[in-house]
Amino acid sequence: MSENVTTSEPASPEAGQSGTVVRPNLVRRLLKNPLGMAAAVIIGLAVLAAILAPLIATHDPNTASLTDVLIGPGENGHWLGTDSAGRDIYSRLVWGARVTLLSGALAASVGIVLGLPTGLIAGYFGGKFDGVASWLVNVLLSLPGIMVLLAVRAATGPSVWISMIVLGVLFAPGFYRLTRTAVQSVRNELYVDAARVAGLSDARIIARHILSVVRAPVIIQASMVAGLSISIQSALEFLGLGDPLVPTWGAMVGDGFRNIYRQALNLVWPMLALAVIIGGFVLLGNALRDALEDLEKVKAKHRTDTSARGSLGSAPPVEAGTEGILLKVSDLGVGYPQSDGTIKKVVDDVSFEVNRNEVVGIVGESGSGKSQTAFTILGLLPDNAVVTGGSIQFDGNYTVALGDDRVPQSRLVELRGKRISYIPQEPMSNLDPAFTIGSQLVRPMVKVLGISKDEAKQRAIDLLASVGIPDPPRTMAAYPHEVSGGMAQRVLIAGAFSCDPDLIIADEPTTALDVTVQAEVLDVLRELQDRVGLGVVMVTHNFGVVADICDRVVVMQDGRVVEQGAVRQILRDPREQYTKMLLDSTLEDKEPLTRLLVDAGEGSA
Amino acid sequence: MNTTTDELLQVDDLVVTYAGKGMFAKGVEILHGVSLRIGRGETLGLVGESGCGKTTLGRAVLGLAPVTGGRIEFGGKDISHATRKERQALSRDLQVVFQDPYTSLNPAMTIGDILSEPLGIQGITGADARQRVRTLLDRVHMPVDAMDRVPREFSGGQRQRIAIARALALEPKLIVCDEPVSALDLSTQARVLDLLLEIQENIGVSYLFISHDLDVVRHISHRVSVMYAGEIVEDGDATKVTTDPDHPYTRRLLLASPVPDPDRQAARREERLAHTAAMGFEVA
Numbered sequence: 001m002s003e004n005v006t007t008s009e010p011a012s013p014e015a016g017q018s019g020t021v022v023r024p025n026l027v028r029r030l031l032k033n034p035l036g037m038a039a040a041v042i043i044g045l046a047v048l049a050a051i052l053a054p055l056i057a058t059h060d061p062n063t064a065s066l067t068d069v070l071i072g073p074g075e076n077g078h079w080l081g082t083d084s085a086g087r088d089i090y091s092r093l094v095w096g097a098r099v100t101l102l103s104g105a106l107a108a109s110v111g112i113v114l115g116l117p118t119g120l121i122a123g124y125f126g127g128k129f130d131g132v133a134s135w136l137v138n139v140l141l142s143l144p145g146i147m148v149l150l151a152v153r154a155a156t157g158p159s160v161w162i163s164m165i166v167l168g169v170l171f172a173p174g175f176y177r178l179t180r181t182a183v184q185s186v187r188n189e190l191y192v193d194a195a196r197v198a199g200l201s202d203a204r205i206i207a208r209h210i211l212s213v214v215r216a217p218v219i220i221q222a223s224m225v226a227g228l229s230i231s232i233q234s235a236l237e238f239l240g241l242g243d244p245l246v247p248t249w250g251a252m253v254g255d256g257f258r259n260i261y262r263q264a265l266n267l268v269w270p271m272l273a274l275a276v277i278i279g280g281f282v283l284l285g286n287a288l289r290d291a292l293e294d295l296e297k298v299k300a301k302h303r304t305d306t307s308a309r310g311s312l313g314s315a316p317p318v319e320a321g322t323e324g325i326l327l328k329v330s331d332l333g334v335g336y337p338q339s340d341g342t343i344k345k346v347v348d349d350v351s352f353e354v355n356r357n358e359v360v361g362i363v364g365e366s367g368s369g370k371s372q373t374a375f376t377i378l379g380l381l382p383d384n385a386v387v388t389g390g391s392i393q394f395d396g397n398y399t400v401a402l403g404d405d406r407v408p409q410s411r412l413v414e415l416r417g418k419r420i421s422y423i424p425q426e427p428m429s430n431l432d433p434a435f436t437i438g439s440q441l442v443r444p445m446v447k448v449l450g451i452s453k454d455e456a457k458q459r460a461i462d463l464l465a466s467v468g469i470p471d472p473p474r475t476m477a478a479y480p481h482e483v484s485g486g487m488a489q490r491v492l493i494a495g496a497f498s499c500d501p502d503l504i505i506a507d508e509p510t511t512a513l514d515v516t517v518q519a520e521v522l523d524v525l526r527e528l529q530d531r532v533g534l535g536v537v538m539v540t541h542n543f544g545v546v547a548d549i550c551d552r553v554v555v556m557q558d559g560r561v562v563e564q565g566a567v568r569q570i571l572r573d574p575r576e577q578y579t580k581m582l583l584d585s586t587l588e589d590k591e592p593l594t595r596l597l598v599d600a601g602e603g604s605a
Numbered sequence: 606m607n608t609t610t611d612e613l614l615q616v617d618d619l620v621v622t623y624a625g626k627g628m629f630a631k632g633v634e635i636l637h638g639v640s641l642r643i644g645r646g647e648t649l650g651l652v653g654e655s656g657c658g659k660t661t662l663g664r665a666v667l668g669l670a671p672v673t674g675g676r677i678e679f680g681g682k683d684i685s686h687a688t689r690k691e692r693q694a695l696s697r698d699l700q701v702v703f704q705d706p707y708t709s710l711n712p713a714m715t716i717g718d719i720l721s722e723p724l725g726i727q728g729i730t731g732a733d734a735r736q737r738v739r740t741l742l743d744r745v746h747m748p749v750d751a752m753d754r755v756p757r758e759f760s761g762g763q764r765q766r767i768a769i770a771r772a773l774a775l776e777p778k779l780i781v782c783d784e785p786v787s788a789l790d791l792s793t794q795a796r797v798l799d800l801l802l803e804i805q806e807n808i809g810v811s812y813l814f815i816s817h818d819l820d821v822v823r824h825i826s827h828r829v830s831v832m833y834a835g836e837i838v839e840d841g842d843a844t845k846v847t848t849d850p851d852h853p854y855t856r857r858l859l860l861a862s863p864v865p866d867p868d869r870q871a872a873r874r875e876e877r878l879a880h881t882a883a884m885g886f887e888v889a
Binding site for chain 2 (some may be wrong): 208595597
């Protein structure tokens with residue numbers, strides 16, 4: 001199997017305290033990204049050129065010289081030649097950087113100034129302001145931008161700045177919507193409530209808790225908008241709608257285009273400048289997104305290993321004498337590859353058996369590996385999970401044989417939903433909202449049991465009645481959102497029993513339910529299990545549930561089995577300290593208002 | 606304004622109605638005239654199932670839900686419709702710990718900033734605030750270096766400790782605990798309950814402890830109120846209400862919560878089935 005297997009370190013409750021999480025600062029992260037670095041260099045150079053224009057320009061950008069019209073690069077002291085009016089192209093490029101950058105910044109600033117505060121207010125307070133603002137935004141969005149710009153130009157004359165302000169207004173809805181959505185998503189977060197309880201004013205709540213959420217998307221959007229504004233502004237200039245007295249790259253492209261047969265190079269320089277600067281802003285936007293939004297991304301290594309496939313279908317016969325056992329998990333290990341090449345084990349050396357007509361509880365706290373064990377039995381592990389060792393046999397055949405390093409799906413497909421079924425924790429998310437409950441119960445039966453649709457329907461109605469649903473035909477016709485959580489869980493239990501399974505894996509089936517509903521759901525499960533005589537693996541963290549329904553218990557901690565035994569022995573006379581500590585933590589039958597864990601004073605939770 | 610009492614919090618006939626969506630939609634009445642009182646240094650457990658309105662009651666006390674009838678009195682003052690300004694003054698005495706430690710702390714702020722935020726509003730800043738934050742972390746048994754770290758570096762139980770520390774920052778008289786342990790593991794739950802008890806012994810704070818779990822409420826409360834469909838159906842001494850209740854609904858709750866022993870649980874199950882048969886409760 002894998003060479004460097006590391007056992008998951010005993011995740012002590014205070015594991016979080018020893019780890020150091022680096023919070024790198026934004027600028028450093030941005031510059032570490034080669035694209036971000038490139039964008040920063042491009043924009044930095046352009047800004048520098050714009051600032052130093054009076055110093056580094058060799059000529060006045062607007063001085064025409066009829067003697068030097070359209071000369072090539074290097075002639076007469078003109079590094080890049082001159083345009084159709086004899087103006088120095090290099091100097092115009094440098095001065096043009098000013099206009100270009102300022103116009104991008106202006107449009108983005110206007111957009112932010114208009115869109116951000118209104119979006120904050122509309123998102124945070126909602127109500128009438130939100131209604132009016134959103135209506136205005138819709139009006140703005142439905143205006144054809146280029147027509148507005150042309151109309152404004154016609155009305156106010158050729159000014160770069162006015163057209164950029166108008167463009168900013170047209171971009172404001174984008175900022176508004178972005179901000180409003182982001183604010184709405186955090187407006188009801190508990191930490192905002194906590195700040196309200198602390199007596200913070202709305203202004204301070206927005207400044208401290210809300211603004212940080214919209215900062216990243218707004219910065220990214222601003223970078224994109226700046227690039228876009230530059231291209232629109234240049235397009236206007238190219239069409240000759242700009243101020244002829246202001247040197248701009250767009251106007252230079254226009255001039256170059258008109259004289260393309262006389263001095264083709266004149267078209268190249270401003271185009272190059274535009275392409276590079278717009279590309280720079282787009283790259284900056286992307287790099288900012290990477291730096292701000294994708295904080296921790298551990299790439300899942302795609303394994304090309306086919307050893308598991310090699311062993312498919314050729315599972316060896318199980319050990320003699322164990323054929324009769326319904327489910328036998330032996331020395332099972334499951335892990336996840338880490339970015340440093342090691343494998344973090346979440347299930348380690350786990351062994352237990354389940355017989356027919358027996359309910360085995362797997363108990364443990366979060367991170368104990370109990371659910372991972374259940375999912376391995378079902379073959380429902382994520383793609384990157386690795387079986388690091390051990391085997392699972394079901395009714396005399398291996399589903400995971402020794403040496404398999406993932407769960408062979410071909411073997412599980414034959415069993416899952418047919419002989420092994422599953423009851424999940426969240427009933428609602430395990431029913432498809434687009435289909436009626438009836439069709440979700442009937443289709444598997446038709447497919448697996450090969451019975452007719454009418455037969456399956458009758459069977460579904462009987463099953464729903466047996467799980468205590470008062471009016472089965474009505475529930476059959478209902479969609480999942482039309483029934484309560486308790487009802488949905490009953491439906492899933494009915495579904496789990498519908499195809500006559502031999503084994504049911506129940507993963508915290510009552511955790512999401514109210515206690516009165518939990519009691520009834522457990523009644524249903526117990527009664528059906530008794531009647532059909534199948535085996536059940538019950539994953540839970542609740543010792544009351546264990547006491548209610550389980551025959552045997554497996555206690556897990558940090559991926560390992562701590563101890564296992566008959567339910568009475570484990571609950572009344574546990575051998576291991578960990579089990580004792582867990583039982584001490586239960587509240588039933590304890591002296592009220594006294595400490596529960598007096599001796600366990602580790603001082604951390 | 607009113608007669609002075611020993612009660613710290615007094616809720617009388619509280620009605621909370623959420624406005625309906627749309628202009629002419631009718632509002633939804635969540636609480637239909639709820640009354641309760643909490644004395645100084647006392648814990649009142651408020652127990653009920655999902656949707657019964659227990660969280661709404663807590664939020665109304667905190668000023669986060671609209672009070673449409675009745676009154677809430679805190680320290681002898683009517684706070685049913687306190688303004689933001691009055692709330693700011695109240696926040697010194699009235700605090701909250703929410704259920705979900707993952708969303709109740711701002712992920713972008715360091716623990717130090719989170720804890721000093723309420724201090725800043727009351728004018729405690731700089732070195733004083735830092736010293737106070739250190740004391741707070743110590744009180745909830747967290748290391749002092751937690752100050753410079755962000756919430757995601759901590760486990761659920763640790764975050765809940767930090768949330769408790771934030772609630773304690775201004776030495777409040779009452780903390781509304783809204784299901785503070787239901788998202789936690791069993792042993793973590795025990796540690797957090799121990800911590801809450803320890804804090805109460807040390808500073809004499811009162812708790813309004815909201816939970817769906819009768820066992821938790823029995824363990825931490827002096828008195829218990831049981832809520833069902835927006836009304837309080839039973840209240841009284843914690844042990845009495847949670848072990849030998851009078852109201853059939855409380856009885857049903859009690860009999861439904863399983864005990865960690867197979868034989869006692871089997872007996873309780875029989876009793877529950879008999880009770881259900883007798884009361885004729887419909888299926889949930």
